[in-house]
Amino acid sequence: MHTSKTVQAKISTWQAQGLYLFFSPPYYSEMNPIELEWQHPRRLIMKAEWLPKGANPRFVLTNLTADAQQVYDSVYVQRGADSEHPIKKLKLGLQAERLSCSRFDANQFRLLLAQAAYLLMITLRQAAQGTALATAQVSQLRSALVKVAARVRVSCRRVFVELAAFCPFSASMQLIAQRLSTPLPL
Structure with missing residues (x-):
């Protein structure tokens, strides 16, 4: 799994503190992605958390300027919920x-x-x-x-x-x- 150095450092800190035995609060950060040829600048939003099955890093590439946590929770997660939940209900319920x-x-x-x-x-x-x-x-x-x-x-x-x-x-x-x-x- 590809993770950034920032996320790897946070996961290593959790392991050193023994938090891998429990849930951890989400950690949000951002960095400039590798310079690619885009017309507009992009941000790489990172979310790292520790779940019962282990590390769970997530990445979102965006051009939105809001806070990293706000972009992830309010825009990215909500967009998936609006389209995925009805499909899940259709598949599982019926x-x-x-x-x-x-x-x-x-x-x-x-x-x-x-x-x-x-x-x-x-x-x-x-x-x-x-x-x-x-x-x-x-x-x-x-x-x-x-x-x-x-x-x-x-x-x-x-x-x-x-x-x-x-x-x-x-x-x-x-x-x-x-x-x-x-x-x-x-």
């Missing part, structure tokens, strides 16, 4: 990575179904505002609202969904169903 069919068309259809399920989960979470499920992860929503034992009775005019006497989220489910049954304004 098994969107299960694309094991031998045909492209079948895998594309599976991914399309996973995306439709994710949109359904977002709609359920929005309808669950003000309940215990308002901030639930996709897997929690599936367990609480979709994978629930119920008896369904169909009459000529209505569909009845009867839950068990003890259903932990029955009040939330009733509220969500009521909110979703009202038509959206045009």
Whole structure:
């Protein structure tokens, strides 16, 4: 792993102090990168920390002029969080990575179904505002609202969904169903 002398010195200090047994607070620094032919000057932001698995140095090349910690925490990490978290929720919560069919068309259809399920989960979470499920992860929503034992009775005019006497989220489910049954304004 390539690290700078500054980061290596900080990691050596942590090892000498015995901090490798524990977490360490993040250390932020910056340096001028090797002179390359760029039209504008660049900064190399460094973050070093000690995690349970060992040293964890990170580097960001930027032209932003803010403080090193602010650039790393507010810009770099946040940018990744905005794009990576929905992908992670889609893959882990709805098994969107299960694309094991031998045909492209079948895998594309599976991914399309996973995306439709994710949109359904977002709609359920929005309808669950003000309940215990308002901030639930996709897997929690599936367990609480979709994978629930119920008896369904169909009459000529209505569909009845009867839950068990003890259903932990029955009040939330009733509220969500009521909110979703009202038509959206045009």
